[in-house]
Amino acid sequence: MSNHADLTESEELQSSPEEAARKYINRELSWLAFNERVLAEARNENYPLLERLRFLSISGSNLDEFMMIRVAGLVGMVQRGIDGLSIDGRSPAQQLTAIRESVRKINSEQRECWAELRGLLDDAGITIADNTRVDPASYSSLKTYFLEEIMPVITPQALDPAHPFPFVSNQGVGLLFNLTREADNAQVIEMVLIPSALPRFVRVPGEQAIYISIESLICRFAKHMFPGFRIEGDGAFRVLRDSDIEIEEEAEDLVRTFRSAIQRRRRGQVIQLELEHDFDPDAEEMLLDQLSAQGTTIIKTEALIGVAGVSEIVAEDRPDLKFAAYSPRYPERIREHDGDCFAAIREKDIVIHHPYESFEVVVDFLRQAAQDPDVVAIKQTLYRAGDQSPVIMALIAAAERGKSVTAVVELKARFDEEQNLLWASELERAGVQVIYGFVDWKTHAKVSMVVRREEQGFRTYCHFGTGNYHPITTKIYTDLSYFTADPKLGRDAAKLFNFVTGYVEPRKTGLLAISPIDLREKLYARIDKEIENAGQGKPAAIWAKLNSLTDKGVIDRLYAASQAGVEIQLVIRGICCLRAGIEGLSESIRVKSIIGRFLEHSRIWAFANGDEIPGAKTKVYISSADAMDRNLNRRVEVLVPIRNKTVHDQVLQQVLLANLLDTEQSWEQQPGGEYLRADRGEKPFNCHRYFMTNPSLSGRGGALEAGGVPKLALRKGAAG
Template sequence: MSSAPIPVDNNEASGALAHASHRYVNRELSWLAFNERVLAEACNTNYPLLERVRFLSISGSNLDEFMMIRVAGLVGQVQRGIERRSIDGRTPTQQLSAIRETVKELNRVQQESWRNLREGLGQAGIHIADEKRITSRAYNWLKTYFVQEIIPVITPQAVDPAHPFPFVANQGMGLLFNLARETTGEQVVEMVLIPSGLPRFVRVPGDDAIYISIERLISRFADHLFPGFTIKGDGAFRVLRDSDIEIEEEAEDLVRTFRTAIQRRRRGQVIQLELEQDFDPAAEHLLREHLGIQGAAIVKTDGMMGIAGLGDIVEEDRPDLKFDDYTPRYPERILEHDGDCFSAIREKDIIIHHPYESFEVVVDFLRQAAADPDVVAIKQTLYRAGHQSPVIAALIAAAGAGKSVTAVVELKARFDEEQNLLWASQLERAGVQVIYGFVDWKTHAKVSIVVRREEQGFRTYCHFGTGNYHPVTARIYTDLSFFTADPRLTRDAAKLFNFVTGYVEPRKTEGLAISPIDLRETLYAHIDREIDNAAQGRPAAIWAKLNSLTDKGVIDRLYLASQSGVEIQLVIRGICCLRAGIDGLSENIRVKSIIGRFLEHSRIWAFANGYRMPGERARVFITSADAMSRNLDRRVEALVPIRNRTVHDQVLKQVLLANLLDTEQSWELEPDGSYMRVQPGEKLFNCHLYFMTNPSLSGRGGALAAAGGVPTLALRKGAS
């Protein structure tokens, strides 16, 4: 039986909220600050022009997802009367108010950035013809294209009592037209929904790059769509809907439940209605009435609608306006073994640093396993594998070759649910044993096991990753792929799979920490050991690289470590609810965020262990988990100790240290939760450029010595 709530004095409650806001940054506002940093790269004149457009597009895509998931969740809480407070003490209503003010400013900056970039594109010979005069040749081509390619696809629908209001899908875009019949003067309102299969931008063929957005193309040639009518006005709109999927724990058939939930998501509650700035008030009222937008945000746009769609223009074949091509290195150590992954791993552990080193080695590991007659079993987790996955193909080939293949397919990978259902179906048809894991926990650990028959008996090889088995993101996400045949870790990996497939909870592991079993407790124990070392006057330091830091327990532990004299340096790409540099709370904590050509995604922890950092005796771990409650308590994750000396040095003295030293792409977290771009000073250092131009330690093998080693990195005085 639950106890009655304890009455709280208003002054005491106000003090508690002030205390919370002093200690923590709001999760949602911190995410918006991250997207502001992404958007700032669209204004970075050090980048090629089309790369700046790409950053603008990414900021738009990010913001759409934020609205569809995070804001939708808060709107739902408000509508259901849930007063769950955020880490900084705000109610859902208070958070929504602050979010909408920030989003309004983000939208303004996005449009301003687009106007500047559009002007630059025009000067570079890439023209956006939305509102401008175009040549007669381009006009005639567009008119023909519209009549032959667009009119057959779109369907105008009258909006009146005789016609049901059409359904507007999530991220759907459409136009409303006010028409007058030429013979009678009768007023008619027509809606044209833009099918998702149409291109966001249409390019006029020819050497000169002329683009027109699909909504402006329809608007410009609408008289061909409505013969016999005079067009009095038109306006474009766009809809975002609640896209989160909630699955009840008692779901009996997980696959069927997800198929239904995916369909339901397409019809979720409207969260945002985006309108052109001069949208007709009567037409706006019509949309408000029929879309049922209670609690939704109304955004008036005076420029480009659907900023994310600008990614289409980035595909223009103008290498002079993009980053120089980069070809990832293939690990020489594996080439030294004639491409035999197992022989190279058997010799000693190896770590691959993506995207600087090729993801192909991960695929080759599985391809070789599929073709090797001595391999008897493969086990693989799949969170996001992409639309054209060589990993899936390798697993299917292995099953076809008669090997025992088990795939743990995570259906709850947001926005990849449909693709994962398709992969699961294909894998099952090929004879792969497909497991969906837990209903209420996501399987987020990135693990692959290959069991091979050798002279000394069965030997198990493992791959542990910080990122997904996704060949496209592996070209732009910085991640680590760790290969090992260490029996302690391979035995632990087998226990992890048994936990997911058979719910057999490991009673004891030899190296791995697994959430939600003991990963949190393992991190706490290492933080506490640094606190003890500081108390004993020994060197004490914590370095970490994560995507997000939101868990209150981890933050409070780091605060305690800071107050105990532990020097803490964190590289947190995205959300950070910790406040850094506050006297008496976190004066020994420094937080930075790196935004650049590649998306920082690898997750690393390092603890000084009583010796100066970066030292050989530091405890180093890679992990699939961010420091978020969901990762530590509601997901299956793995924390992997790095014991091999070369791999240890690469992760600590190369990857982590280079991130800490970066000056060209770094932002510093201020005590008030804002971020300031780091001033490079006299010595510029770009960690992405460093990794692109310098070899890794564990992947080079004998080639490393021949190349003269790797430039040594060192902390500047006062940096730790």
């Protein structure tokens, strides 16, 4: 199945493109607007300098992935003559036109931002020496580095009939040199492809922080590569290719199919070709002739190509130019039980708020399960686990101790396919039963299930997460880890695993809603209940926190709720196709986006349920799913009700409410679809700072009575 499938809406659109444009925001343009908000943080003077550089790098890597996946999909649709309309009534060709205009604007802003940050870095003692002279000692160090560590690795290749144009890999950086042979004045064009193993920036040895990009370093000392030639001109370039993986539904061997598809991805069509603005004309003509095709975006830049690469400079050891180091708390509830996760969960449900509370508790849950002689079985979903995963190691240890361990490894986790294949092989060698799930659906739910033999019989302990089991992202993504020994949720989790491993569709679950079975219907039912309550004059409100809101069915349901008088507040970090504040359509809907030190990633829904919100009667759910067509129709996801009072209050009156109150990091959507920074107010409130300095409710344990947690109130900017 093609992952491009969600580029068009399967549901019937409005009667006219004009009406669609009035009601919905284009998915791709909304994403680009999100990336502009990310880029704006690189110019946020309230941030330390290297953190601003980090945001510039993130905006670059975000844009790269967008071009390789989303734009590549649209280009493919145009080439195949597919005319499906987007949610706002645009054809693929119309979307590409608008996207390219927006991308050029972002590229221009990135260039301006890089120039600004480069000057500030220089003032702070970090020099980027691409186009500047360096002192003799630094020059000598760079020359030695080039001759001893770069020259042996790179391979110049003449481009002529005897040497055909070489393959340039995805995200590959290369150089073309226009040379004249001194012996006979013959013109020769040479290409140097820069191996990905080389650093993007080279730091000059010594105390002074001097960096030079790898392409500038090679150009500076290129004469040593080409003795007997005059260098007439040169130029650096970078290639982005179509990187989506398309899997046929009738694939017989999913592992073999994915290994083959990963190889094909490396040779996908060139989607973007980035060139230095002063590229040698003859070399440029050859490059365009060989690499550009219909649909290729050509970017000529006066700044650095591949702006994502500046992330290497962020690693400079300058704590004065970075956010103050933050160490996550370990939940005191677990400590009160001498580190026994099962005892703490057995006493009462607990929710862990990452990254403010340590991901180690999730790892400890699995490590303890691996070592506990009373644990008989562990079942685990794995979507993204990273390249050094303590979760994987815990599962392997459990299998080696003779426990029944099942791992659902999702091969279709984009850009993690190769790593997941490696983990699957290691798990199988250790005796883990590895399941790859569905061919045409991704298993995106984040669930751990531990079955333990106890005095009263077998008890099931579950972990439901909104994020991945990934040790790196858990330090920067805000996510929720919910631990429970609720028998109903345990039985539902078992049915979920049977569905994925044996295709046994659960006929009925006690508490969980599962997509693509009934998660959409559950959301619709809750929204419809709010509409009914509004019609009866009862309090009616919906709060939600998501990464993306693109599904037409959910948007239309929210529009209907707004028109019925339901108050709706949405925190949508990224893509939002819903238009807020439109008269007669969405007057009671407010949409905001939070961009800050941490990446907002948790998915939460709250429904007033006929009483004031936030309150004891509010229905609260956490989920692995965004409100997107792919999540609700083509992924295995879960929606988990939160019934324990303490956990309920933490998710609703801490996490969700703090996001709604934030003014320092918030952007508010305007009726035209654009976003403006929120008014900071007389008492600015930063939800990230609040969570860094205040303990959680359910993780605090008995110590809560002594210290307390500042109570949040729904007054703008209030936290007291």
